[in-house]
Amino acid sequence: MDMEFTEEQQHLMNSARSFLAKECPSALVRELETSELGFSPGLWRKMAELGWLGLPFPEEYDGYGMGAIDLVVLGKELGRVLCPSPYIPTVVLSGGAIVAAGSEEQKSLHLPRIISGEELIAFALQESGGSYSGRGINTTATEAGDGFVLNGTKMFVEFAEAADRLLVVAHTSGDADSTDGLTMFLVDAKSAGVQLTPLSTLARDKQCRVDLKDVKVTSDDVLGPVGGAWPLLEKTVHTGVVTVCAYMVGASETIHHMANEFAKERVQFGRPIGSFQAIQHYLAQTITEIIGADTVTIYAAWALDNDLPHRTIVAKAKSFTGDTFKQASSIGAQIHGGLGYNEEVDTTLFLRRGKQYQLSMGDSGHWEDVIAEELLDS
Amino acid sequence: MNFAFTKEEEAFRTEVREFISGAMTDDIPSRWLGGLLDTPVRQEFVTKMADKGWLSIGFPEKYGGTESTMPLAQYVLNEELHMAQAPIVGKNLGVVVNTLLHQGSEELKQEFVPRILRNEIQWALAYTEPEAGSDLANMQCKAVLDGDEYVINGQKRFITSAHFADYMWTGVRTDPDASKHKGISLLILDMDSPGITITPIWTIIGERTNDVFLDNVRVPKERLVGEENKGWQYITEALTYERFAMTSIAPTVRKFQRFVDFVKETEVEGKRLADDPVVRRKIARLSVLVEIGRMLDFRCVAMAVKPDYVPYIEAAMNKMWGGIVETEMSDQFLDILGPHGYLWKDSEAKASEDALLDGDVADDYLWAGHQRVAAAGVDISKNIIARRHLNLPSG
Numbered sequence: 001m002d003m004e005f006t007e008e009q010q011h012l013m014n015s016a017r018s019f020l021a022k023e024c025p026s027a028l029v030r031e032l033e034t035s036e037l038g039f040s041p042g043l044w045r046k047m048a049e050l051g052w053l054g055l056p057f058p059e060e061y062d063g064y065g066m067g068a069i070d071l072v073v074l075g076k077e078l079g080r081v082l083c084p085s086p087y088i089p090t091v092v093l094s095g096g097a098i099v100a101a102g103s104e105e106q107k108s109l110h111l112p113r114i115i116s117g118e119e120l121i122a123f124a125l126q127e128s129g130g131s132y133s134g135r136g137i138n139t140t141a142t143e144a145g146d147g148f149v150l151n152g153t154k155m156f157v158e159f160a161e162a163a164d165r166l167l168v169v170a171h172t173s174g175d176a177d178s179t180d181g182l183t184m185f186l187v188d189a190k191s192a193g194v195q196l197t198p199l200s201t202l203a204r205d206k207q208c209r210v211d212l213k214d215v216k217v218t219s220d221d222v223l224g225p226v227g228g229a230w231p232l233l234e235k236t237v238h239t240g241v242v243t244v245c246a247y248m249v250g251a252s253e254t255i256h257h258m259a260n261e262f263a264k265e266r267v268q269f270g271r272p273i274g275s276f277q278a279i280q281h282y283l284a285q286t287i288t289e290i291i292g293a294d295t296v297t298i299y300a301a302w303a304l305d306n307d308l309p310h311r312t313i314v315a316k317a318k319s320f321t322g323d324t325f326k327q328a329s330s331i332g333a334q335i336h337g338g339l340g341y342n343e344e345v346d347t348t349l350f351l352r353r354g355k356q357y358q359l360s361m362g363d364s365g366h367w368e369d370v371i372a373e374e375l376l377d378s
Numbered sequence: 379m380n381f382a383f384t385k386e387e388e389a390f391r392t393e394v395r396e397f398i399s400g401a402m403t404d405d406i407p408s409r410w411l412g413g414l415l416d417t418p419v420r421q422e423f424v425t426k427m428a429d430k431g432w433l434s435i436g437f438p439e440k441y442g443g444t445e446s447t448m449p450l451a452q453y454v455l456n457e458e459l460h461m462a463q464a465p466i467v468g469k470n471l472g473v474v475v476n477t478l479l480h481q482g483s484e485e486l487k488q489e490f491v492p493r494i495l496r497n498e499i500q501w502a503l504a505y506t507e508p509e510a511g512s513d514l515a516n517m518q519c520k521a522v523l524d525g526d527e528y529v530i531n532g533q534k535r536f537i538t539s540a541h542f543a544d545y546m547w548t549g550v551r552t553d554p555d556a557s558k559h560k561g562i563s564l565l566i567l568d569m570d571s572p573g574i575t576i577t578p579i580w581t582i583i584g585e586r587t588n589d590v591f592l593d594n595v596r597v598p599k600e601r602l603v604g605e606e607n608k609g610w611q612y613i614t615e616a617l618t619y620e621r622f623a624m625t626s627i628a629p630t631v632r633k634f635q636r637f638v639d640f641v642k643e644t645e646v647e648g649k650r651l652a653d654d655p656v657v658r659r660k661i662a663r664l665s666v667l668v669e670i671g672r673m674l675d676f677r678c679v680a681m682a683v684k685p686d687y688v689p690y691i692e693a694a695m696n697k698m699w700g701g702i703v704e705t706e707m708s709d710q711f712l713d714i715l716g717p718h719g720y721l722w723k724d725s726e727a728k729a730s731e732d733a734l735l736d737g738d739v740a741d742d743y744l745w746a747g748h749q750r751v752a753a754a755g756v757d758i759s760k761n762i763i764a765r766r767h768l769n770l771p772s773g
Contacts, residue, residue, distance in 0.1 A: 001450060002380045003680040069379055260768050275771040280764035287768060288695040295673035302381050316666045368662035375638055375665060376652040
């Protein structure tokens with residue numbers, strides 16, 4: 001048992017931390033909340049220059065061949081500053097799916113373009129039911145001529161408006177109760193019949209509803225085997241979930257630190273409020289939960305990297321880390337008193353995202369259902 | 379980053395399992411956390427482990443130890459013992475041997491360590507007093523040097539193994555004028571000494587702990603552990619070992635697994651309990667809390683094997699979480715079982731016929747709160763984390 005990061009990982013952590021502290025201050029996060037794109041193309045380009053966009057891809061496609069633990073290291077730093085970027089949908093999920101299922105041609109076409117920051121791919125898996133484990137997909141793809149015709153509605157498609165392509169998961173056979181018969185498509189975002197409707201959210205991030213109405217795609221746009229997407233995609237989805245867990249751990253650490261420092265300085269009743277046990281016990285329990293969330297996230301990443309069974313541990317990581325971030329942000333704002341709920345104080349950035357991330361990419365209840373299946377139905 | 383045990387450790391785990399399945403008898407499991415060595419069969423069980431050299435792993439050969447290349451051997455051993463509800467390798471090693479090796483005189487090391495590693499002598503830890511509970515440093519039990527002997531007067535409370543122990547590892551006040559943390563020393567008392575009176579205190583689950591009264595008990599001054607008035611430092615260091623060596627998550631994991639098997643097998647009014655959506659969510663939720671306990675346990679252990687690092691904060695986090703999970707879990711289990719869940723045991727400790735899971739869940743419920751208070755419980759652990767880790771000001 002060894003719970004240390006490697007030297008390379010520590011280097012990635014330190015350099016990401018100092019880069020993002022400088023390049024992604026909370027003022028930028030606020031500015032992006034009301035911007036059209038929702039992320040900074042300049043910052044995205046710099047992230048590409050640093051090599052971050054190629055981190056998990058094989059070296060033969062200009063990537064760095066790194067694993068889920070490395071994504072956790074970077075994800076934590078992105079979360080620490082609440083960095084808004086398409087990193088998870090484009091690099092981890094869509095890029096991961098291309099690596100797992102793509103043809104040689106698709107890999108050499110898309111991966112270098114993702115790595116250089118030229119191509120953005122939005123990840124269109126989820127639908128209105130909120131499942132993130134391949135069930136509840138009602139979007140269909142019907143064979144027609146040389147290709148397929150897609151129909152359905154995708155929800156929570158992040159950065160769809162900025163995307164060049166959408167990775168759409170649809171049933172070519174089978175039904176919504178099953179993960180059998182799912183197929184992935186790389187759909188040109190400008191295709192006829194693709195309609196994007198921005199969704200206003202609690203976190204003011206860029207979520208979209210994507211309506212697909214008789215959208216025609218060619219057989220070249222099919223990613224991986226027809227009807228056999230899920231066995232190839234599941235691990236990529238889990239890697240994305242673990243990366244968002246890391247993001248939440250980093251964000252939780254920041255809000256906890258803010259509250260902790262505030263409690264040392266804020267004087268009421270003639271003493272710093274951090275000397276009161278009511279406050280101390282909130283902070284002590286929250287930091288323990290954050291360390292638990294951090295460890296279970298790293299453990300899940302380790303399981304992914306070592307090809308161990310990972311469905312249950314990823315479900316546990318998302319469920320607990322989501323609850324932890326929500327709780328850390330609520331307690332963090334509460335310790336700030338009335339100030340904590342002022343729009344101009346950064347606690348509110350965390351308070352809004354804390355709840356949203358808990359509900360995103362499968363809420364706690366969804367992942368608890370997955371755990372129950374694994375524990376009770378085998 | 380590597381969460382796996384080594385091949386050597388896994389091989390050792392298999393060996394331990396084989397030993398347990400051969401040596402375990404029905405009268406060994408105890409309801410006490412960690413299992414007291416209060417009966418001949420339990421002591422015999424541990425002596426068999428001592429004969430295999432398992433109590434001495436990782437301790438210096440000079441005192442009867444066995445050098446080991448497995449830093450986690452003791453953790454693996456205790457994990458398996460916990461899972462089998464067998465007596466664990468507990469305070470005798472975790473507190474007494476560790477502290478003697480770090481702080482004790484050469485004479486004390488030679489006198490006691492080899493005998494403990496052979497399981498020849500049993501110990502009681504005596505810190506708590508009626509006025510020294512959470513405020514443990516407020517101990518008043520007094521030791522005054524008279525010639526070559528200390529004379530001890532006072533009272534110790536909740537001294538769990540006192541009624542069968544050979545020696546008592548006792549915190550005493552040697553300097554009444556110093557600040558409370560700076561006037562405490564550690565003495566080893568022979569339980570046969572004149573002036574010791576032991577009276578039972580019965581816990582809510584019918585297990586015995588004790589009050590110990592000390593009336594002019596005389597102890598040779600050579601039985602002082604380390605330096606005079608440094609006892610508080612030794613006690614807190616040793617409590618850290620106790621917090622992770624003795625209060626591992628393994629018993630919680632065992633109870634959780636047993637309950638999962640139960641809901642999978644049990645039908646209520648023709649419907650499998652495991653198919654009830656409320657039960658499913660509760661079980662899933664608890665599995666997450668237990669998993670986090672395992673993660674905090676791992677973190678503690680991974681830090682503990684680093685040279686010269688005392689995992690004080692990690693152990694406090696572990697302790698806090700264990701108390702929270704254990705109370706939450708036993709409460710939820712009883713809710714799932716409904717009224718049958720509270721059917722308990724009679725005065726002979728036999729569960730009634732209609733009781734579920736032998737009434738053990740009711741036991742766990744009654745005892746869980748104790749884990750929130752014992753050996754620096756949930757609230758004291760939070761104080762430790764707040765002051766020592768988060769550097770929050772004291773009041």
